[in-house]
Amino acid sequence: MKKMEKVKVLLFVDRMRTGGIQILLVNLLKVFDKKKYSFDVLMLDDGTDYPMEKDIIEAGASIYKLKGIWINTPIDYIKYKKAVSAFFNEHHDYDVVHMHSSSKNFLILKYAKEYGVSIRIAHSHNTDFQTHNRLKIIIGDALKKQLIKYSTDCLACSKIAGEWLFGEKMVEDGRVLVIKNGIDIEKYQYNQKVRDDKREELGISDKLVIGNIGRFVRQKNHDFLIDIFSEIKKIEPNSILILAGIGELMNSIKEKVKGLGLESDVLFLGFRSDVNELTQAMDLFLMPSFYEGFPVTAVEAQAAGLPCVLSSSITDEASILDETVYVDLNQSAAYWAEQALKCIGKSDRKNSYETLKSKGFDITDMAKSLENIYARED
Structure with a gap:
């Protein structure tokens, strides 16, 4: 050397x-x-x-x-x-x-x-x-x-x-x-003004916002994600889903959304450089992936104090905040929707800097x- x-x-x-x-x-x-x-x-x-x-x-x-x-x-x-x-x-x-x-x-x-x-x-x-x-x-x-x-x-x-x-x-x-x-923990810390500004920018100020960030590939399981959101929508009509990411399956997912009559309720945002602001705008982060080595986006979501619902195929090492919940992919979309809605409002969007830093993120x-x-x- x-x-x-x-x-x-x-x-x-x-x-x-x-x-x-x-x-x-x-x-x-x-x-x-x-x-x-x-x-x-x-x-x-x-x-x-x-x-x-x-x-x-x-x-x-x-x-x-x-x-x-x-x-x-x-x-x-x-x-x-x-x-x-x-x-x-x-x-x-x-x-x-x-x-x-x-x-x-x-x-x-x-x-x-x-x-x-x-x-x-x-x-x-x-x-x-x-x-x-x-x-x-x-x-x-x-x-x-x-x-x-x-x-x-x-x-x-x-x-x-x-x-x-x-x-x-x-x-x-x-x-x-x-x-x-x-991740850059400080960058993702919850900020009410950032949340309000981003929600206004996206036209979702009065909505219950479900979010996911990830490439449109089979691994991320967007097909099932749309099914879950469809069930959430039945219970909470004022909800909206925002999807950030690009990928080869995006068009097929858009077709599914259209077929379910959810075109005005699902926002396809494409690749974004403002993920730290998008997580502020969300009320729940939903990730039903088939597998993940370690989902950085889930860490970013928790850094913003978001309650997260993850598939049980994802390592439990990704659970940082108490509000994080795991659900088996064998469960129905309706069950996922029920568990997701139970999580909303439980988090006070607290400052999570010390928690994430102490756990090595x-x-x-x-x-x-x-x-x-x-x-x-x-």
């Missing part, structure tokens, strides 16, 4: 499409100590330049892409292998490689080792693969051993995320370090934990 120079860190993520991992990386880059560390971000290339790539650069990191490399079939690994090798042959002065991806990208750590990178981090952010292709899942499971083999450090955002990628035994043996996903504390690993002399 260099003594007088900055520690050089390469962060890897598949792509900078808007998502929880990508937002987390940008936020971390904003608070990392740039006097001691320099950062590059490496990603694959699906043919799209995403707006968040600009955020990475503005946060002080350089971007590299493996041009033309995207993994859809086993044959793609041939080109991928050559591209990764060529990258490290040209850029072989990293002290740390920190991979924010699942096992399919184990080659990043394999070649990092071959080119002398002493600290190689595999970081689990999920509890399932982002595909339903059976072959891809089988391959992904098989490659988990390779990922572990070439890692010096195994990190996870939650215990169940660690168990999924690295195995229960590694978690039990203490070979997986759980570092909670952090401060983004600055998360950055320091990672820096302690980056600075280690192996």
